[in-house]
Amino acid sequence: MNYEAIVLAAGQGKRMNAGMNKQFIELGGEPLIVRTLKVFDGDERCNGIVLVVNPTERGQFEQLFERYRIRKVVAFADGGQERQHSVYNGLQALRSGEIVLIHDGARPFVRIGHLHELADAAVQYGAAIPAVRVKDTIKKVDGLFVEQTIDRSSLWAVQTPQAFRLSLIMEAHEEAKKAGYLGTDDASLVERLGRPVKILEGDYRNIKLTTPEDLLFAEAILASRIAE
Numbered sequence: 001m002n003y004e005a006i007v008l009a010a011g012q013g014k015r016m017n018a019g020m021n022k023q024f025i026e027l028g029g030e031p032l033i034v035r036t037l038k039v040f041d042g043d044e045r046c047n048g049i050v051l052v053v054n055p056t057e058r059g060q061f062e063q064l065f066e067r068y069r070i071r072k073v074v075a076f077a078d079g080g081q082e083r084q085h086s087v088y089n090g091l092q093a094l095r096s097g098e099i100v101l102i103h104d105g106a107r108p109f110v111r112i113g114h115l116h117e118l119a120d121a122a123v124q125y126g127a128a129i130p131a132v133r134v135k136d137t138i139k140k141v142d143g144l145f146v147e148q149t150i151d152r153s154s155l156w157a158v159q160t161p162q163a164f165r166l167s168l169i170m171e172a173h174e175e176a177k178k179a180g181y182l183g184t185d186d187a188s189l190v191e192r193l194g195r196p197v198k199i200l201e202g203d204y205r206n207i208k209l210t211t212p213e214d215l216l217f218a219e220a221i222l223a224s225r226i227a228e
Contacts, residue, residue, distance in 0.1 A: 010079025
């Protein structure tokens with residue numbers, strides 16, 4: 001099943017301390033957002049990309065598309081006050097299609113094979129998300145003291161892209177908007193409707209670049225891929 005993608009690139013990324021939108025930080029000689037978009041741009045099953053940006057930066061993104069020959073960005077949407085609002089704006093800008101993948105622009109290492117698995121699972125289940133098993137011991141803390149050690153066997157760290165039937169995720173966002181509900185991710189809005197969300201095994205290398213330390217890991221991942 002083909003799909004359309006929403007890629008979020010409007011955040012200020014203050015924790016990166018870069019003095020600019022982290023999407024423009026270069027990774028291996030290419031801007032972060034270019035590396036992310038190239039994955040979707042090179043996937044024959046991707047029918048188009050809606051890029052959610054700060055309106056003041058749209059010209060900069062357009063220059064990057066021309067320079068790096070990114071062809072599948074079919075529309076821009078304005079970023080909102082919260083991530084959820086940005087996604088909703090992106091959904092409004094979609095042209096058509098049954099399946100949508102919603103992805104963080106700061107995750108440049110997702111693989112095309114995972115995009116296909118997620119899109120196919122969304123067809124079957126309505127909603128599908130990638131996640132990796134938590135490796136570390138997790139403790140619940142009350143103030144400065146441990147309250148409880150949580151069994152990690154049922155804990156997963158969720159990634160993007162998250163894949164949905166367009167009708168379902170639109171319904172979930174509309175219902176959340178009516179109720180004034182803010183979820184931590186798009187899947188949580190679907191969960192709120194009582195609908196199932198399929199978990200697929202993700203990739204520990206599909207990291208989100210948030211802090212300067214993440215850039216070190218990103219360079220290592222990039223080097224390992226070049227060596228493959």
